[in-house]
């Protein structure tokens with residue numbers, strides 16, 4: 459049976475837990491907050507859109523889509539201001555030429571998560587009596603009493619996402635496993651009931667299904683007024699911009715081997731190397747190098763010395779993500795040009811790379827090793843290595859010797 463373990467993270471957005479991997483999909487600090495702070499803000503999109511009107515984003519490990527959703531929300535909300543300044547009546551804007559071309563490719567092996575993504579609520583004031591539905595001490599310990607909603611993801615983004623998923627993956631209507639989760643009362647509080655109604659409406663159209671057909675009557679129903687406003691907004695943005703969402707449900711390595719796209723931004727959000735080493739190897743990063751624009755950026759939440767070393771060995775300039783608000787470094791950024799790295803690695807970070815902790819994960823040339831083999835090979839390399847341990851390095855570094 460499909461296992462689904464949602465809970466509310468500290469910013470009110472829904473996070474997931476994986477019992478098989480005993481790992482979290484999202485930070486308990488806030489699933490949506492993490493997307494903004496580790497992927498969207500460091501991408502410096504304001505600067506990018508000063509000189510571009512096309513963007514290609516690769517969202518590796520799409521999951522329930524936070525990184526793509528946060529991008530769409532950020533982009534459309536900021537873009538909307540520019541449009542409003544141009545002309546308040548959207549119908550009079552000439553749209554033969556779209557303002558922007560946005561291409562997002564999401565890769566994710568778990569189809570159900572992608573299908574569920576538009577329905578997941580993004581911000582909620584949490585009542586902590588509303589405890590998690592499963593036992594996990596670590597998560598329970600990290601959950602705070604009060605919600606700290608920092609960023610939002612508006613309903614129109616979920617509507618856009620739903621329309622795009624239906625378009626690229628119409629088999630969503632026949633996926634019983636996904637629908638069973640959506641309808642399960644146990645998960646009701648995590649899903650947006652209005653979006654489910656909209657989905658049911660689309661589904662009810664069956665073969666006659668068209669995105670606009672019968673919609674007006676449906677939207678006129680007062681109960682759906684909230685959806686109606688968001689729907690209009692979603693349509694407006696889609697009218698003004700070309701948005702293509704491509705989804706691939708294969709292993710990211712397989713998907714990328716068949717891909718000829720060059721991306722401006724790559725979001726790498728795989729489980730930690732201990733769980734999913736195949737997406738953190740030098741060989742995989744070399745493949746990413748082939749798919750990154752010369753001015754492009756790869757962003758990831760990982761601070762690991764082995765990951766930073768693998769980026770360097772794959773030919774990238776590598777730095778870290780600085781969060782002004784928290785005055786913290788939180789993740790890694792890789793680029794083909796040094797000038798695109800705003801915060802470089804410190805002597806300490808570089809020192810760590812030269813310890814056992816910096817030993818990289820390796821795949822074979824075909825990128826076909828399974829996770830267990832990659833882990834075993836890595837363990838063996840660490841055991842046989844003559845490099846100093848990270849703890850010894852840290853001690854020496856701190857003592858200033």
Ligand SMILES: C[S@@+](CC[C@H](N)C(=O)[O-])C[C@H]1O[C@@H](n2cnc3c(N)ncnc32)[C@H](O)[C@@H]1O
Nearest residue numbers: 483519520521522523524567568709710727729
């Ligand atoms: C940390 S979660 C990603 C969270 C996601 N970005 C979100 O917003 O929900 C890691 C995801 O990687 C997926 N995954 C695991 N191995 C994969 C692989 N080899 N290729 C593609 N996706 C994979 C898992 O199913 C899981 O959803």
